[in-house]
Amino acid sequence: MRKLARQLQNSEDQKFSLPSVDDDRPMDINEQEELVRSLEKMHAQQSHQWKSVFAALLFCYSAFLLYSIYQQTFFPWELRYHAYFMEYVDSWMIITSDWLAVLVCSMSIMGLFSDSKGHRKWLWFSCFLALVLAIFWVYHLLRLPKFRWDVIWLPLGPLCGAGVCVYVDHVLSESSEEVRKLRSYMYAFKAG
16 A cells, blocks of 8 residues: 555656756757648648538538528518518519529638639638628618518628638638748757
């Protein structure tokens, strides 16, 4: 029992002790390369993961909009959020605005996953189109006799989706730039 108690006490003391090995030695070129490669690999995995999450959200929203288009085409004004606008907007304008929202989501997804240098154009075009769509919906929301807060997602949905994609792309490109800077800071260490 005493031996076990001493071993337990020694292991607890080691948790709070300072390291006795010199950790301040510089890394050689192979260790640096391995560290930078692991950071690049981790960044690429996390970047793909976050892009996939936001693309999946936009895809689900697009699927919902396609259902909405189908309903408005074959069963006009049966959906409550479309029925509010029955007296103020033609059915074809509702369908067109939903198609534009699907286009905004598609452009945002293409901008997220495109590897070309012009991928940000897709994101900014989708933001511009989402802004035009938001103006359309806000105008028609303000024409209603009573402002309907339950359909505020009509103008804000595509705009927020496109804006979040621009933000995600910006954050991921900043972190990618930091990893590139780290690679440029590598130094040649010669052990003596």
